[in-house]
Amino acid sequence: MRKLTCALLCLLMILSTAFCLEGCKSREQQLSEETAYEDAQMNAMNKKVVKYINEKDKEGLKKLFSRSAQKDIEDLDGKIDELMNLCGDNKIIYVHSDTPGSSGSLTIQPLSITGEFLFKLSNGKKYVGWISFCDKDDENKENVGLKTIELCNGSKEELPEDFIWDGISSGNPGIFIHYIN
Template sequence: MNIKKLILFITIITLSLGLIACSSVKSKLMKARESALNGEISNDNKIGNARIKKIIECLESNDKKGLKKMFSPKALKEAKDIDGGIDYVMAFYKGKMKSRDKGSIPTDDSVEDGERKSELDCEYVVTTDKDTYNVFFIDQTVDTKNPDNVGIYMLQIIKESDRDKEFDGGTGKSRCAGIYRSATVKK
């Protein structure tokens, strides 16, 4: 009878230790996954912040060529009058940046058949010494299958006061290759 109790006791201890070990491994895996996700989000923020900084630098220095170089070859091919759009946005944006607030940087990552794509939809509120603007851009950061897609696909700069009537996050009327121009603006 004592041997049966001893075997039962050893079995219970062994199972308990196994469950504790599994729980510990699961906890470590969850922490590693969370850390990796935070690293990706942090990296996306860095990419978005670097891109908005370059966009503003080009606008403030009237660097049309520099701004155009940020667009993907696909966007340049699909855009209707990219040069006219750049002229428009250069004339539209006024002043020197005083502050920049990040609105959102949603990311769309996908892997299909070993090919990876990553797109950032970045929105910032930029305050200059002249006005406040909503700056939105779609930036394809990775496309292993079609490298011509890498770069800015769309750029929209509107006055923050017009956000409610003009902005839709590039999902509807405003999604276009190149520079978004309001329907009220003559092209």
């Protein structure tokens, strides 16, 4: 009886260790999947924003914003015009996104994704900015969509040392454009 009990305890310890190790692996895989998902969503949102800016499609860009952001942003049409005019007749020819950050997860909603992006215009000028959007919110669908575009008419290297991204840091929806020259 004693040998049977010891054998069962050993078997239980081996199984519990295996399950614990599998749980750690699953968490690592889950984080990897979430990061890949966030990267894909950020790249997709950047492509849409760039497409509408390049095509001067104000309505298309406006529709990217969540319904709640559209209600909260004062003079959204005017801000979109200002954003479209920032590039002038130049097209955005290159976009790079740094690794986005998020609040929430694939299982905890709302899932909001924020990331820095860099783009280059056809005239060679480089701009830096931030995009923030809500990707998932099953309880409040009006929050899903673009929340903030914040852009500076210069590269990271041209930003003043004390520069603050006030739109992203405030959490307020909108289009925020900073002129450094």
